[in-house]
Amino acid sequence: MTIPMHRLGGRAFTHADSDDDETEREYDRLRDLAGQEAQKRNACFERSQEAYKAGDGAAAKELSNQGKRHAAQMDAYNQQASDFIFRANNAPGEVDEDEIDLHGQFVEEAERILRARIRADRNRGATNLFAIVGKGNHSANGVQRIKPAVERLCGELGLRYATDEDNTGRILINLQGGEAVMPPPGQQKPHHHQNYQQHTQPHHSGYPAQQQPQQGDDHGPSLLGLLARKLEKNCCIVM
Template sequence: MSHEMSHLGPRAFNHDQSNDAEAEYDRLRDLARQEASKRGQCFGRSKEAYSSGDGAGAKQLSEEGKAHGRKMEEYNRQASEFIFKENNASGRVAADTIDLHGQFVEEAEEILEERIKYAKSHGQNHLHVIVGKGNHSVNHIQKIKPRVEQVCQELGLQYATEDNAGRIYVNLTGGEAVMPEYPQHQQSHGQYPGQQQSHSGGYQQHQGQHQGQQQQQQQQQPDELEQVVNAVLPKIMRKLEKACCVVM
């Protein structure tokens, strides 16, 4: 597992977070990194003990390493849950949108899979996925976006990059990823009308055929967003215990 991370606060949030929220997120990820380091040290010492013929010592050190690994997973689980709730709280994203900022790649994959299941089971025909532009990643490489595209491909779903390169539009019906047009006043809420680049490389003009349903979803009550968070997170967190985390 790779847990090499620097200070993550500002780029992990989609809003003007409080200093306390930023500090809590960084604290949890930092604790996970510390446990990962301790795990590696224990495993290294375990190999040395085994090579020197100390089987009992090697076993004890191996068990200590596994214990640190479990603590690492728990801290990362807490960080993932914390940032998900912060970024996807009512009023911060629309009912048809999920924000994956601050997630490790494997965390983002698990979250997206569960969110798609939830959306489809509740009759939603599309999903906007905020993946970030990779501005703060090493060499400015987007890591969440290709994993989101991979998930869509595995599920047989068409997707398209929106005008904002940090967002992906996913058609949950299995049809063509043609994004509906949004009224001008909705752009301030993170909606982007106009052309989008499809995964095949071409550009498609939006048809607006889903506009009525889109507007209906935009009018959902705030507590429905809370239901999404509460329904999706428990399943995700159980699956993340064995996830291999890669830095966003």
């Protein structure tokens, strides 16, 4: 398996509240090991071709087999890095139950993870999913790679999605085929199994959307709503 070497964001671990960089260092270590194996793989395949051109079929075959072993080890290290950073970024209390953080993932990894999450959430009747894809500030040339991949996947699955014009690095996906409309800035998110009501703020959507006002204070969530959200998050952390 060949994975595009473009990860999301400048930091792979996005929820650290302290100066502890142990998670980031472990992630980088695994990616570096994968990169070293990739270099060894390429060197073996290059030498294999040279041996073949020189008429040494036995050496060419042996070098090719070595290259395949390095390729397999590269995939193993990348998988370890992907699993490791996903667990860290999506640990209980780090994201809401209707969110998935794709920071630190390569494009192909992000697609695979999101596809599996969409399938699982749809099967249990969930309506909405927020994919955290980043703003692209740290991507090469400022070009987002995960966001277009998520949009392509939504198109493939026939799902509607929406992004907010403030570019918070999130994509809202409607998992049940309905309209996807971002809540206004500062608006409290509804629970995982509720539909988002449409609102009057402009947004970017995978499909055109009708708009109507959303309930609640236009200047932000109510005090009761904030307290309920805080209690809900604390309960998740305890569990």
